[in-house]
Amino acid sequence: MEHDNAVLEKLMQLTGTGTPCALVTVVRAVSPTSAKPGEKAVVTADGRIHGWIGGGCAQPAVLRTVREAVEDGVSRLIRVTPRKNAEPEVEGITDFNMACHSGGTLDIFVDPMLPSPVVNVYGASPVARHLVALAARMDFRVQVLAPDTEAGDFPEAARHHDAFSTPEDWPAPRWAVVATQGRGDRPALEAALATQANPVAFVASERKCGKLADELRGRGLCDGHLSRIRAPAGIEISARTPAEIALSVTAQLVQWRRSADGSSALAPATPALDNAERPKEPETHSCCGGNA
Template sequence: MTLPIPDETEFEAEMSRLRAAEAPFAVATVVRTLAATSAKPGAKALIDAAGTLRAGWLGGGCARTAIGRAARAAIAERQPRFVSIRPEELLEADGVTAGEEREGVHFARNGCPSKGSMDVFVEPVLPRPRLVICGTGPVARALAGISARFGFHRVVCAPGTEAAAWPCVEEVVDGHAPDSAARFHVVATQGMGDAPALRAAVASAADYVAFVGSRRKFAALSERLAAEGADRSALARVHAPAGLDIAAITPDEIALSILAEIVAHRRTGDRTATTAPVPDPLPDR
């Protein structure tokens, strides 16, 4: 049987298309194989968030199904996965079951007659996280500027604002509305539409929401929004005042403190430290 040879040009082109669309995807790389497998070490594939293979080669449907599931999980969890696909008898011999995880290795069953085994590293490639900045004042402008080199898709939201006034950011929205894709949401309206901006922020389900203002001001505004029906638990999670306590005074210093808090939140949420050694997933037999 003649196996298809992956087209590297097509692979790179599809990766560029997915990146340009800011769509999440995963790169699956075959690390090791035993016995008969269609794909060999070094084979790669691009898999989208639905688990569909978009480019590359990973072998037959037996492997693709398991790797598609792993890709979906890796994208959802924002963490890479190491998958060991084995025939049932090899899983039983090692005392593991399909779907089990041990020391960072996720096991899956290979039901193909070939009885081959394959280890695959699945790495998620995620779009830039959306940083929504509400407001057009000094702190909002400082935050938009200082965050330019930190890998965010920056969105400035304010009624009446125009894209031409914000050439440094990726997106400008005229008004305040919940952004379902936002991971970080900073309300820096500073008296210019605080209530609608905060209402949209807490309704966005962002991982991090911050309010630039005093604790007293936020407490009063929070009570007002809660009385109007806003989710009290979401309001309780708002970082107010925004930013780490670095005794900031100027708009640039306040923006720096907010960005530092966002980076800390982003990295502690995205990274799971593991110190245990990863075992040899495919012992020679």
């Protein structure tokens, strides 16, 4: 029990700091093995093992599997056994050869524990306020950037800043939503595009987005940066009220998170860019120079 408590405490520590890791559990053991069913460890992608899931015979297979699981977020069940003792292949179990002389078999479950995706929300409009609450409930780590507001205005937010600029000590966002709705649209878009967020959802019409894109292009932003904008934000649910619009945008964030191949997140961008040629890798844009 003490061992399990230490492992779970380490798991909480790592997830609390946003460190990707996996909870690894021995679910079946055929003697002789040094690990027994129920033994646990927290393993990071860089190979640090906190706990016990067997000796050097099992660890290479576990480390390889943890790296893969942390990368794609999919749980895995593996079997480490000598070839001479290999059991019939079972769907859903990945087999690894046990090179050690012990001759035992271990079935090990690898469950990735990934930090919640970080989303920047710009603005203090009714849509923004509903969006912060909904996205937080969907396990997004929401960072709010809204001038003339206080942290208490967004109780569900993980972080708050009363300006559009992102503080240096904040983690980089995976995505961003600009929900300023007429109050600081251009500076908020500029601030969002200056981060690593991709895509950047903009709560606005295509026409309005096109005009702002022209303004930003005139201020030195290249089409590579502007291609990250998605407008109008959200998926089509015939939303009309601020709460409904926030729901559609939250659904879009969930869609991006659950898209296994990223195709939803990298769908064709808003017509704000007219027919400008888009680069194959929109995350790197040397043409933007200091405006990045």
